Amino acid sequence: MALVERALVFLMMVAAFQVSHAAVHKVGDSAGWTIIGNIDYKKWSATKNFQVGDTIIFEYNAKFHNVMRVTHGMYKSCNASSPLSTLSTGNDTIKITNYGHHFFICGIPGHCQAGQKVDINVVKASPAAAAPTPSSSAMASQVPPATVPLPAPSPNNAASFIVAKGFALPLLALALSSYA
Numbered sequence: 001m002a003l004v005e006r007a008l009v010f011l012m013m014v015a016a017f018q019v020s021h022a023a024v025h026k027v028g029d030s031a032g033w034t035i036i037g038n039i040d041y042k043k044w045s046a047t048k049n050f051q052v053g054d055t056i057i058f059e060y061n062a063k064f065h066n067v068m069r070v071t072h073g074m075y076k077s078c079n080a081s082s083p084l085s086t087l088s089t090g091n092d093t094i095k096i097t098n099y100g101h102h103f104f105i106c107g108i109p110g111h112c113q114a115g116q117k118v119d120i121n122v123v124k125a126s127p128a129a130a131a132p133t134p135s136s137s138a139m140a141s142q143v144p145p146a147t148v149p150l151p152a153p154s155p156n157n158a159a160s161f162i163v164a165k166g167f168a169l170p171l172l173a174l175a176l177s178s179y180a
């Protein structure tokens, strides 16, 4: 088996893995979800590439903060009186299941006004990347990742390439033994 062919197969396996690999975004990065340090969450979210299937983590001291999912209007006016949902464990995980804007604020009085608010905008990437869902209000909160299937790989990925070549298992073993 030519080395170059094994290398090619290995690279395609890596590419297929990355296509279906959902990212995890911790809001505020190392600072987390806070009013300390004047974190610019608008700037934070602008640097991210949110995709359906990704996970958002809000990490904070639950004694001082919470996470409220709100409408655009409530986000703009920092109105915490009737959130769509409230999370308060201090380590809240949200799986992105649909495109569009997802607005979150801290519901503790004054915190949203002080800048503790974030707009997670999930833009449509490629048609093969994930299946769209109809409603922007249907986002599930705190779905355990294990119960959520990964997006199906596109039909022209590495796996089907290997199978089509007719020697999937030997190649796989070679690729793994050479690079593990």
Ligand SMILES: *[C@@H]1O[C@H](CO)[C@@H](O)[C@H](O)[C@H]1NC(C)=O
Pocket: 077, 079, 080, 081, 082
């Ligand atoms: C906040 O939102 C609620 C529900 O939409 C509304 O009844 C209330 O008037 C709003 N408060 C402010 C200060 O805008």
Ligand SMILES: *[C@@H]1O[C@H](CO)[C@@H](O)[C@H](O)[C@H]1NC(C)=O
Pocket: 059, 091, 093
């Ligand atoms: C928060 O939860 C994630 C898993 O969802 C875990 O990896 C992380 O260590 C947790 N952080 C804290 C501070 O508990």
Ligand SMILES: [Cu+2]
Pocket: 034, 035, 064, 065, 066, 106, 107, 108, 111, 112, 116
């Ligand atoms: Cu807060």
